[in-house]
Amino acid sequence: MKYALYLGCAITTEAYSYEMSARETLSRLGVEFVDFEGASCCGVTIRSINPFAFLYLSARNIALGEATGLDIMTFCTGCRMTLLEAKHVLDHNEKMKERVNAVLASEGLEYRGTSQVKHILELLHDIIGLEKIRSSLVRTFPGLKVVPHYGCHAIRPSGIGPQDDPEDPQKLDDLIRLLGAEAPYYPQKLDCCGAPLLLKNDNAAFTLSGQKVKSIQDYGFNAIVTICPSCQKMLDTQDICGRTIGATLNVPTLYYTQLLGLAMGTDPDRLGLGMNISPVKRIIEWGKTTAPA
Numbered sequence: 001m002k003y004a005l006y007l008g009c010a011i012t013t014e015a016y017s018y019e020m021s022a023r024e025t026l027s028r029l030g031v032e033f034v035d036f037e038g039a040s041c042c043g044v045t046i047r048s049i050n051p052f053a054f055l056y057l058s059a060r061n062i063a064l065g066e067a068t069g070l071d072i073m074t075f076c077t078g079c080r081m082t083l084l085e086a087k088h089v090l091d092h093n094e095k096m097k098e099r100v101n102a103v104l105a106s107e108g109l110e111y112r113g114t115s116q117v118k119h120i121l122e123l124l125h126d127i128i129g130l131e132k133i134r135s136s137l138v139r140t141f142p143g144l145k146v147v148p149h150y151g152c153h154a155i156r157p158s159g160i161g162p163q164d165d166p167e168d169p170q171k172l173d174d175l176i177r178l179l180g181a182e183a184p185y186y187p188q189k190l191d192c193c194g195a196p197l198l199l200k201n202d203n204a205a206f207t208l209s210g211q212k213v214k215s216i217q218d219y220g221f222n223a224i225v226t227i228c229p230s231c232q233k234m235l236d237t238q239d240i241c242g243r244t245i246g247a248t249l250n251v252p253t254l255y256y257t258q259l260l261g262l263a264m265g266t267d268p269d270r271l272g273l274g275m276n277i278s279p280v281k282r283i284i285e286w287g288k289t290t291a292p293a
Contacts, residue, residue: 003073004065005033015229017272021257058086077228081153138265140180148172151228195230209234210241
């Protein structure tokens with residue numbers, strides 16, 4: 001399994017632990033990544049302001065990935081949505097494709113549509129598969145009650161080729177249960193983390209994240225698992241979102257790849273767990289005291 005890796009902005013500038021834990025765990029599952037130079041923002045930040053610029057930026061990054069001759073892998077759900085949406089437009093609108101390629105030609109690039117865009121959730125659940133992951137585990141987390149936070153862009157919009165049911169997603173639930181943890185029903189499962197509002201109204205953004213974390217805490221969950229750097233940022237900074245809603249929050253929040261790495265027996269430092277803000281130490285200790293898988 002070999003992919004051209006597109007990391008996007010958030011992972012390369014602040015979500016270092018996501019990249020660390022993803023590279024560490026996926027390499028142990030037989031995945032190889034090729035890093036390509038010249039990548040830029042996927043265009044999600046300007047999608048509603050300049051649709052053509054959004055298409056151009058996404059097409060440019062896809063073209064760079066296509067030059068490797070490989071399918072493209074992204075860890076960020078926002079990047080997933082943006083690249084796939086642009087690909088959907090360009091693969092079904094020849095005139096727009098020609099217009100975008102006319103601009104790309106100035107850099108010697110061309111969008112051809114030959115590479116597929118994959119997301120880490122699809123990679124783990126559908127391509128690697130549960131049985132191969134299970135064979136790599138040395139620990140499990142019995143009794144650990146976990147909220148799977150998918151993030152809006154991991155499962156929507158449905159028209160670009162959904163990787164899970166947008167109304168009742170289960171793949172991240174499956175991956176959590178694979179590690180011996182529980183993923184009970186939770187009515188606010190699909191609530192937004194607030195990240196899309198962050199640049200416009202940070203109080204509104206952190207109110208949404210605070211309300212979600214508080215409900216999770218009130219339900220008695222032990223942890224939140226994410227697959228998106230923006231969602232992780234919103235739900236992990238509980239000092240800020242807690243103050244916004246007037247609550248004290250302390251729910252461990254970590255990437256799925258970090259929890260998976262612990263189940264594989266990986267040193268927490270190699271998973272970037274020291275960079276998490278929420279109290280993840282209790283999850284590290286939980287993993288240490290459980291029986292081998």
